[in-house]
Amino acid sequence: MLAAARVCGYGRPSQVGPAAIDSRVMRGPTAPCACAGVQGAYSVADMGAREVHERARDAHDPAREAREPAISLEGVVKRFGEIVAVDGLDLAVAPGVCFGLLGPNGAGKSTTMRMLTAQTLADEGRIAVLGYPLPRASKQARLEMGVVPQLDNLDVELTCRQILTVFARLYRISRGERPAAVQRALELANLSGRADTIVRELSGGMRRRLLVARGLIHRPRLVLLDEPTVGLDPQVRQELWSLIDALRAEGVTVLMSTHYIEEAERLADTVAVMSAGRVIAQGTPAELVRAHAGERVLEIYGPPERLAQVDAQVRASGWSSRRSGPAVAILRAESLDGTAPDGVLRPANLEDAFVALTGQEIE
């Protein structure tokens, strides 16, 4: 369905060897270079891509990239008048991972995403993206990353091909390489058959795929996805998930904000839970579940009076619990004693951890 192998040009360096370092030293700033940076990586879009990518990695200094986070935020604060949207945020996204920013609506996820493209400027703190300090060098960072927005901002009166061509230009893909880059993006988004259809006539799912293709046209090594599947039907969501999986397999760094727990659990290597503008917990989904919800959860179903009784017992015993639909769910059920009420045991999941952390149920 989605062409995984063609998703991205280069990501995490696969080899950091003396040869690579040597060639970089030998080349020097004035030596002729077949690869003039990012653009060079696309100059032979399909043929000899491997070699070109290796040169690009060279240029990016693999040793530095391996230890430097793709994204780092330190003590970042953003206020809108009285409202503190981001409140002392610290975040480090390692290269090559899929990082999920999980939080309820209003947690500051979208503000954080906008700060990474310098469309929102932080009031305090330091931000660096791909090693470039923001906002000063944000344009350089934006040249090397791709952005997929939460809200559809496509030009409805243009065709898929026209939109992708405009963005190929904006990402400085040279004239000769543009048609191939556009074709690749169309295939990636499964829109080859709709290349000359105007956006107004596309379905919601196709438009979302086009948004993704637009953000990947220049084979970025970092992709920001802001709530990528919000409002999509399950089938389209699955398609986008496959696409994100493919990106990750290619070694592209992905930062994804979401308020869908399933999405974070399914895709993210590392999840940071955001609440009220800061990160309140971070780890792999499994680590978060174990640390904040335990191994198992005991769910007790019954009429409202019964649940009220259970609630009272939970409070008296100091257990942690949450309302889970029509049931009371007691977390860390593995450490309960014999006094626990009868119920159904199930494995703890990220939703339990999330609710325990934020005190908020997800819709």
Added chain:
Amino acid sequence: MSAGPGSVSGAPTPVEPPREAVRRVGRLEPAALAGVMSRDVAIFGRYWRATTFSSVVQPAIYLLAFGLGFGKLITHLDHVKYVQYVATGVVATAVLFSSAFPGMFNTFIRWQFQRTYDALLAAPVDVEELITAEVLWISLRAGVYGLAPLLVGMAFGLSPEAGMALVPVIGFVTGFGFAAFGVTVAAVARTIDNFNYITSAVLTPLFLVAGTFFPVSNLPAGVRTVAYVNPLYHCVQLVRDASLGGLGVADLGHAAVLVAFAVMMWRIAIWQLGRRLID
């Protein structure tokens, strides 16, 4: 501006990564301007017929109405045949309307309704490039469409003149200023309905008190002063002198006013819209 210095307070001087082989981006890059304008060109491909129709029909209507109406009463104005007077005056009107209105409406719609500017600013384009490209595109178009009234005027008896080749340039410079003025209006207007205030209280008087249909020299002194600071007045004078073979030293002054207006409005537009695009 997206890459403005000193926005993150308390940050120590960061070390620039040594990426000599990576393409560097600078300020006001032609590639970014061309990219943004290529989008405008693609969209123009969808509605050029309507724009062209109105650019030709509107001056024709003015010429017919004024020519048939006033033409019976006045044959000459300022030693110029009335048809020549009106045809050259309508050039300025065409430039004003084809720059100020797109500046206002396109900007507001793309920024607020379609969120196009959000998409463009997430790519390697900064606010200065975005606004400059939009204004450039509108003014190039306005310069070309400024020729339409002259072509229509020829059908009404205006004789071709070599100086008319300067009209697109005059239209471009004037259009640049008014397009940037429109962008500024879009930036400060809270709703699109507020454009009505500008259209009726600013643009309509500007277009009438500019020597388009009648000379400003007969106006009361106070109003005449308004005309002299009106960039459109200088556009009209320049177009008239160029089209009727009467260019002189005074026209350097008119040109200087138009260039100064364009540069000033360009910086104001970037400042006003920039601080709203980047929060």
